[in-house]
Amino acid sequence: MSSNPEVLSESAAAIVDRKRSHFDLCAHQDVEFRRKTTLFEDVELVHQPLTETALDGIDLGVRVMGKQLSFPVVITGMSGGTEETGRFNRDIAAVADRMGIGFGVGSQRVMLTRPEVKETFQVRGVAPNVLLLGNIGIAQARTLGSRELRGLIEDIQADALCVHLNTPMEIIQEKGDHDFRGSLKAIAGIVDELGSSKVIIKETGCGFARETGRRLAEVGVKWIDVSGAGGTSWVGVETLRHRALRHLGEAFWDWGIPTAASVCELRDLNLELIASGGMRTGMEAAKALALGARLVGVALPVLRAYVEAGADGVETFLRAFRAELRAAVMLCGCARLEDLTPKQAVIGGRLLEWATQRGLPVANARPGISNLR
Numbered sequence: 001m002s003s004n005p006e007v008l009s010e011s012a013a014a015i016v017d018r019k020r021s022h023f024d025l026c027a028h029q030d031v032e033f034r035r036k037t038t039l040f041e042d043v044e045l046v047h048q049p050l051t052e053t054a055l056d057g058i059d060l061g062v063r064v065m066g067k068q069l070s071f072p073v074v075i076t077g078m079s080g081g082t083e084e085t086g087r088f089n090r091d092i093a094a095v096a097d098r099m100g101i102g103f104g105v106g107s108q109r110v111m112l113t114r115p116e117v118k119e120t121f122q123v124r125g126v127a128p129n130v131l132l133l134g135n136i137g138i139a140q141a142r143t144l145g146s147r148e149l150r151g152l153i154e155d156i157q158a159d160a161l162c163v164h165l166n167t168p169m170e171i172i173q174e175k176g177d178h179d180f181r182g183s184l185k186a187i188a189g190i191v192d193e194l195g196s197s198k199v200i201i202k203e204t205g206c207g208f209a210r211e212t213g214r215r216l217a218e219v220g221v222k223w224i225d226v227s228g229a230g231g232t233s234w235v236g237v238e239t240l241r242h243r244a245l246r247h248l249g250e251a252f253w254d255w256g257i258p259t260a261a262s263v264c265e266l267r268d269l270n271l272e273l274i275a276s277g278g279m280r281t282g283m284e285a286a287k288a289l290a291l292g293a294r295l296v297g298v299a300l301p302v303l304r305a306y307v308e309a310g311a312d313g314v315e316t317f318l319r320a321f322r323a324e325l326r327a328a329v330m331l332c333g334c335a336r337l338e339d340l341t342p343k344q345a346v347i348g349g350r351l352l353e354w355a356t357q358r359g360l361p362v363a364n365a366r367p368g369i370s371n372l373r
Contacts, residue, residue: 026303048331
């Protein structure tokens, strides 16, 4: 891979302005999907009334990418590049470090043209042990050389690099990236360069289809963050920013595959899945993990908790999230997180309709409805 200045042509000032706008819109405006949900309402966990466990003894720990997490949550990448977002990154990363969960920075694209903003992505000083994820868009990643790719990781001492796919939000921008040819070949090269355990392919709120998951698995991808529909609509965020193409943004505001359906689409492809996109509660996290995810990603509720009450507000949110997850694991008859499997999840409604029409394997379905095997 070699660097192509044309793909990096958006001015650094414009990128910084966009990041600041994204942060403000997500903090204060209605940016979520309007009619589409995550479909976790169509997942029921099987209650086991006879338990042989103690609540405080439920083990939620999971080891990923060489790091031990106290519970399976990653605060997924949101921002960076400005003084305000740099402070946000440090504060949130410090909370993640204390609580033993993962943390990701927002797109590091601006670092490629403005090295002086690196410090807004650097959090190791306050989070020495956190599972730290870097972030770059595929439009930029496919043009970068190995030195630049490794620099994105090394400059912030990240444990892995998220390469995000964001076609819908780009094509509704007048000056967005509209040409994504060569992306799969680029991803194969990135995996070969960095190693499969160092690369996470992630969506940005529109989810994943089985066909895409299979193609990525074939080129060596191991980790996918499904970032499904039902939470923040980044098409919606961009629609609020851009008036010129508002008609296109309005048409695609609710575009995408719901998060629960995305997990079902990929869960038997021998991939490690992060379920993000509209994850708001520990109960939803338990459902995602039971369906087949390895980790759960949260973003918008963390941002809003921070805006309302600072780092203390984020910690309060995460403690409640963890308590719900622990209770759900216990009530499913499990003593450890790893015991939570698809046999504890029954799906129905629109999620079952989706799985049936898509020909997806279904572990459990509600009585009276045919079950695919």
